[in-house]
Amino acid sequence: MMRQFEIFVSDRPGELAKVADVLGSNGINIMAIASERSETPVIRIVTNDEQSTRTALSKANFKFRENEALVVDLADRPGELAKMAKRLATAGINIDSIYILNKNATTTSVAIVVSDLKKAKEVLR
Numbered sequence: 001m002m003r004q005f006e007i008f009v010s011d012r013p014g015e016l017a018k019v020a021d022v023l024g025s026n027g028i029n030i031m032a033i034a035s036e037r038s039e040t041p042v043i044r045i046v047t048n049d050e051q052s053t054r055t056a057l058s059k060a061n062f063k064f065r066e067n068e069a070l071v072v073d074l075a076d077r078p079g080e081l082a083k084m085a086k087r088l089a090t091a092g093i094n095i096d097s098i099y100i101l102n103k104n105a106t107t108t109s110v111a112i113v114v115s116d117l118k119k120a121k122e123v124l125r
Helices: 015-025 050-059 080-090 117-123
Strands: 002-008 030-036 042-047 063-075 095-103 107-114
Touching: 002 050, 002 107, 015 030, 015 042, 015 050, 030 095, 042 050, 042 095, 063 080, 063 095, 063 117, 080 107, 080 117, 107 117
Parallel strands: none
Antiparallel strands: 002 042, 002 063, 030 042, 063 107, 095 107
C-alpha cells in the first residue's frame, strides 16, 4: 500500500515545475506521476516519502488530497491488465487512477486507486 497525492494546480505554465521544485528541494523522489487538464487541473503523484511529501506540499500552500493506492504485480504479457480490470469491474469496483511503478522482464508493478479498497484487495488476492 502507498499514498497517491492529488495536487490541485492552476491552468497555467509552470505549475508542474513548482510542484517538482518543492519535492526535489525536499529530497523527495517521484515514483509515478500523471496529470489531467480539466476544469480543475490536477497532478497525481506517488513518492518515496509520504510524510515528507505531505509536509512539503502543506508548507508550500498547495491544495492536495490523499488516496490509498494498492500495489498489484502483473505478469508482463499481453492481456494481464485487462484481466485485472475485468475482475474489478465484475465486482463493481471503479479504477480511479493507475500508474506503472516498475517493470522488468517478467513483471509490471502498478499502483491503483479504486472506489472500494477493501473489496479490491479481496478480489485481487
